[in-house]
Amino acid sequence: MIADLRPVAGTHAAVWDVAATVCDPEIPVLTIEDLGILRDARVTESGQVRVTITPTYSGCPAMDAIRDDVTAALHRAGYDDVAVRLTLSPAWTTDWMSDDGKAKLAEYGIAPPTGKAAAGPVRIGLSVKCPQCSSLDTREMTRFGSTSCKALYVCNACREPFDYFKVH
């Protein structure tokens, strides 16, 4: 999914690769490419660099910072005329998160999403693995957590609370 989006042509791919270095300010171990927020990068015929990003949640406050960071990264790379645009369609889903991204998330202490959003709503509780001690004996404290995209869990084995990146 992620690999499909990276442009084939060298000029566009170069822009993509610069934008792909930008991290989510709230989850600094993940790039916007890992998260599936980066949707498109190209150089128009007039020489303008145009990057398209999509918000994880409608109210995600990180989008403004991400847009500024992408612009700054491209300026540093020598591109002067930069436009970062938002698209809402197709709606972002955790299914776009790369496996590499999920691994980095767990290492950082946030449990990655389990299962697939595309499967439709799953009302049974899939076990969420504790990122601290790997126990599957965990419980949801509150479905709403520190950011829109996360829920707060607690591990019954090591007793530590942790964030869980919700399937969406």
Next chain:
Amino acid sequence: MSEASATRITPGNALRPEDIALLETRPADAVAQYALGLGDDALILAQRLGWWISRAPELEEDVALANIALDQIGHARSFLTYAGRAWDRTEDDLAYFRREPEFRSVHLVEQPNGDFARTIARQLVVALYQWELYSRLAGSTDPTLAAIAAKAVKEVDYHRDHSIQWVLRLALGTEESRRRMIAGLTLTWPYVEELFADYPLIDALGDAGVRPSSLRAPFDAAVQAVLDEADLELPAVPGAVGGGRLGRHSEHLGYILAEMQVLAREHPGASW
């Protein structure tokens, strides 16, 4: 670069309509008016919910209601940004520099928070209604409305679940929590009627919008399922006079706007 925006954490970078990649064209006036109503509903509800931060019965609920409010702000920003494109106005212009009669929100969202149960009753109605609405609006012939709705419905699904869990918890909890839940529903119910009243604009929309009256049956079924599970009766109260979609509001909206708009009007163009 764009004008600075009061909702921006990074100065000089307001979300302009042209930043939304989908928006290649201006919405027709009817579509813009329709988006304005939906945006206003989300905005006023978010403002109401924000009051609970630090006041909810438990910390997790502070976070939950704040998150729900944040989602609603996101929906409001999308709808208002799109509506504003028809009239060359930004989301901030519409949120902070319109007067009360220019708001198109329904009366339900401006109702007082009351106690926690009353807020949950309002949330139940809003979430079930928005879920039915956005599910269908995702099929709108207007690509931007369809995109906003498709994104919003996934978020509203969480709101629905949150309110249903609390209705069950309160209704089947203690005598006191049950009494409060029933009182909350009774106070909320007069404002249900207006959500499903067709207004003149709807005829001009065609398949770009959703006819409110068409949502009544699925909404009623969804409500009944929750009430059955919670062992509650449908409140038998008459409907209140609406008119929010035409700019006629209750005494509550003015106070909400005063608080919401005061800073932007005191420091026009400021950002932080």
